[in-house]
Amino acid sequence: MTTPATAELHKTALNATHRRLGAKMVDFGGWDMPLEYSGILAEHEAVRTRAGLFDVSHMGEIDIRGAGALDLVQWVTCNNAAKLTVGQAQYSGLMTTTGTFVDDLLVHKLSDTHYLLCVNAGNQDADFEHIVSANRFDAKAENAGARYSQLAIQGPRAKEILQRLTSVPLDPIRYYHFAFGKVDGVECLIARTGYTGEDGFEIYFEPELSNKLWSALLAAGESAGMLPCGLGARNTLRLEAGMCLYGHEIDETTTPWEAGLGWICKPDKGPFLGHDALRRQKEAGIRRKLIGFEMLDKRIARDGYPVFVGGREAGRVTSGGPAPFLKKNIGMAYVPPNSASAGAEIEISVRGQSAPARIIALPFYKRPH
Amino acid sequence: MYPTDYRYTKDHEWIKAEGGIGTIGITDYAQQELGDVVFVELPRVGAHLKAGASLGTVESVKAVSEIFSPVSGEVTETNATLADAPETINKDPHRAAWFVKVRLANPAEANGLMDAAAYQAYIAGKAKEHSA
Numbered sequence: 001m002t003t004p005a006t007a008e009l010h011k012t013a014l015n016a017t018h019r020r021l022g023a024k025m026v027d028f029g030g031w032d033m034p035l036e037y038s039g040i041l042a043e044h045e046a047v048r049t050r051a052g053l054f055d056v057s058h059m060g061e062i063d064i065r066g067a068g069a070l071d072l073v074q075w076v077t078c079n080n081a082a083k084l085t086v087g088q089a090q091y092s093g094l095m096t097t098t099g100t101f102v103d104d105l106l107v108h109k110l111s112d113t114h115y116l117l118c119v120n121a122g123n124q125d126a127d128f129e130h131i132v133s134a135n136r137f138d139a140k141a142e143n144a145g146a147r148y149s150q151l152a153i154q155g156p157r158a159k160e161i162l163q164r165l166t167s168v169p170l171d172p173i174r175y176y177h178f179a180f181g182k183v184d185g186v187e188c189l190i191a192r193t194g195y196t197g198e199d200g201f202e203i204y205f206e207p208e209l210s211n212k213l214w215s216a217l218l219a220a221g222e223s224a225g226m227l228p229c230g231l232g233a234r235n236t237l238r239l240e241a242g243m244c245l246y247g248h249e250i251d252e253t254t255t256p257w258e259a260g261l262g263w264i265c266k267p268d269k270g271p272f273l274g275h276d277a278l279r280r281q282k283e284a285g286i287r288r289k290l291i292g293f294e295m296l297d298k299r300i301a302r303d304g305y306p307v308f309v310g311g312r313e314a315g316r317v318t319s320g321g322p323a324p325f326l327k328k329n330i331g332m333a334y335v336p337p338n339s340a341s342a343g344a345e346i347e348i349s350v351r352g353q354s355a356p357a358r359i360i361a362l363p364f365y366k367r368p369h
Numbered sequence: 370m371y372p373t374d375y376r377y378t379k380d381h382e383w384i385k386a387e388g389g390i391g392t393i394g395i396t397d398y399a400q401q402e403l404g405d406v407v408f409v410e411l412p413r414v415g416a417h418l419k420a421g422a423s424l425g426t427v428e429s430v431k432a433v434s435e436i437f438s439p440v441s442g443e444v445t446e447t448n449a450t451l452a453d454a455p456e457t458i459n460k461d462p463h464r465a466a467w468f469v470k471v472r473l474a475n476p477a478e479a480n481g482l483m484d485a486a487a488y489q490a491y492i493a494g495k496a497k498e499h500s501a
Contacts, residue, residue, distance in 0.1 A: 024404070040430040041405040041456075232404070232431060298452065300408055300428055322407045322430055351426075351433070 012057035013149050013210035021228060029122030031058040034230035043233035044240075044324040047196050051155035052229035053217050056202065057210070060124030060145045062117040068137030073107060073115050076134050078256055078278070080269040084109035089176050089193060091264050093256055094119070094127055095274035099281060101250040101259075103127050106193060108178060116189070116204075118150075120246050134273060149210040153217060153226075154200030154237075156369060161221040162201055166190070170201070184216040185209075195234065197241025198367055239330065240323040242292055242363030248303065248318045249290055249332055255281055258334065260290045260362065288315065288334040292364055293346060295329040296356040301348040308347040308354070309339040317348060323364055330364050331357075370397065370489075372463055376439065376479045377488035383463065384439045386479040391440050394467045395427065395458065398492045403429040406458040409451045411468055416444045418471055420478065425468065427458065440478045442471035 023034035168181030178191035301320035320331030381399035
């Protein structure tokens, strides 16, 4: 049963296609997006064992160009973009002056004078305004979301399927690197990145031929058992892979150190927004730490449920739900750092009843190949 | 599709009343709306249910939904297979995925609920409303 779109929701170029495929649609941050087609569990399983195709065109893109492009990128992000080679990408954080997250994002280096940022759908405009306000460099930022469609092909068979549609050799594109080339005749930026914990690609291209490319990819992936996948599976996959979601594990109150994202935070790279606050917190120590947990009985911890450590309320579940491939129920939460050891037993209040859980190391799932 | 010997509620529960016992579940429409069911919480045997009050919850991947009892009565049996195989609710909502059996406080109570034709008209109306 299809759900209607309200006039105010943004739509990607593939909206009619998703509806035609029978997708259950959902309002995701103001975007009319597919939640699921054949079912979240089936789609999750497809990505873990074969391949899945996602329309992620709602994601934002910000182009940064000019002689001072690197300076601007360095100033507004916490990772060290100076380490990037042309054709390389890095996961990073857009920082407030207090070292907390305005957004998380991918930074791609296209040339010494051109960087492409991929940001969260709901934060595009705020991120752009933030970057423009911080721009005192010889660089220009462009809010380019409308110029890009984006598809993600994820799973162990993703490469094999995508290779059928492009003469660009995909094997040599290493993880977190990208190349330019034609996919089914459409010019694309082909990046070996993803939000599922599997191997796969995210391709960026101009919206005009979105439907042609989507159909070609689905057809190319049919014999391999690739399924179209919605935001429901996108969320279960990233949670199972221990990946953060803005607005849940990270937001304007959390720093990279607290979120276990110290590996993308490089105060040694030089000055940037939030640098001093981050240095201070590194020295003083964090007051809370992001942990992963698994439920010990069959109950499911949901976003926002209270977490108890040693009988005292320690925080709330930031993301919680089933891990379909691991066949257990998991979640993430912030707890005091000295209560954060793997193996420690905690309790989640599930609608007023105490449910036992155990802290386990992140990521929950790591791909075997 | 919707058994003619069942009665139905606006919240998409069904009840088959026979010989003073009511068997209760959720409808095919409900399971489609929910998506993949991953967990069910049922009342204990002996629990006293009131018509319109919650008898438990059914959880999909994304959400928790309450199940409301169509009738008043005492729970005599709960479906143990749902604990290990909650997906039965998606596969066979009207038969294998019954939730509870109750001894009906008032054996005629279920007659006041929608029959299959009325329920089908009700959900067809919902579909129209959704696409308006």
